Amino acid sequence: MTTTEIATIAVPDELLENTAESRHFEGAADLPALAAGPDTYRFAGPVAWSVDVTNTGEALLVMGTAKATAATDCARCLDEVAYDLEGDIEGYFVMGGEEAEAPEDLEGDEFACLPEDHIIDLVPLIEQALLLELPLVPLCDDDCKGLCPRCGANLNEGPCACADEAAGEDNPFAALKNLKFD
Template identity: 60%
Template sequence: MEPIKIAIPNELFSPAEMTHFDGTVDMGVMKAGPDLYTFAAPLSWSVDVTNTGDAFLVTGTVEGDARTACARCLDDVDLPVTGEIEGYFLIGGEDAEAPEDMDEDEFDLLPADNKIDLAPLIEAAVRLEVPLVPLCRDDCAGLCATCGANLNDGPCGCEPAGDEPDAGNPFAVLKGLDLGGAPAAGDAE
């Protein structure tokens, strides 16, 4: 993602002052875990920058639409994305003192040129909103392990492997394993 730099105007260096910024950003394709998210249109972002006295607090939202593949059936999934943008930039350069209740990864220093790059904040906001396991629907049946047919379209017609229903399951052999411990749930004593 290209940098999105906003210049902090001089009047914002007075405590309790606030300024609004907005725009769009082309995310293109973003990788999150094993998934690729495609953004066909630019995302809209809007932030307020507030002088808290010792820092600039950046808060706002980013909105748009993403497309990815369902984790079970691989069909395309369109997802609305609305992320919360948040950043904290200490005023005062290298000599700035961080609040005692904040860890070092919770703030940045205001750059010497007084320009804040929103790109990392926007990307983080979007990453937090995309699902860990994208699904086309909650009850997605996935693909047949034998023929690869989409089971959301109905049964595929594949026969179970072998005479027993568990014959195709490599873990079926563990079903009768005696571990010598307490009886399994449902077993009579």
């Protein structure tokens, strides 16, 4: 077992040379903020990762998990909302350099070639794993009331002064009170 403070794996020769050989690696890495559509997730601390790397004969199969706490802004009220994420890391690195045959049963984005220096960068795999765990729309609560569109007050903290006026405008009979019957 090898522990690192970064998110790269230097593949040892014994693993490269022996089919069916498997090694465990784990570590923690500081990653930059993660962009997911219109949202940006900031990591509260290092992202913990843990993988098994197996020599399949033609490739190195990387499988494991990534764990992190990531925070972003609630889509409605803009308060910070944090998520504990745990996603599956999956990677497939074909050995044999440039002239290696592409695996027949995999799409182009499902595998990569093992770099000549035999160092695997896990960052893209970790980001992919965590992206899949993120909500489509980040909300502090399913019932978040959001911000008042007029004054910007956070309506989760109670109704704002606009509430009464708005109620008046929405009321189809509100105009009647301005009519004079005489």
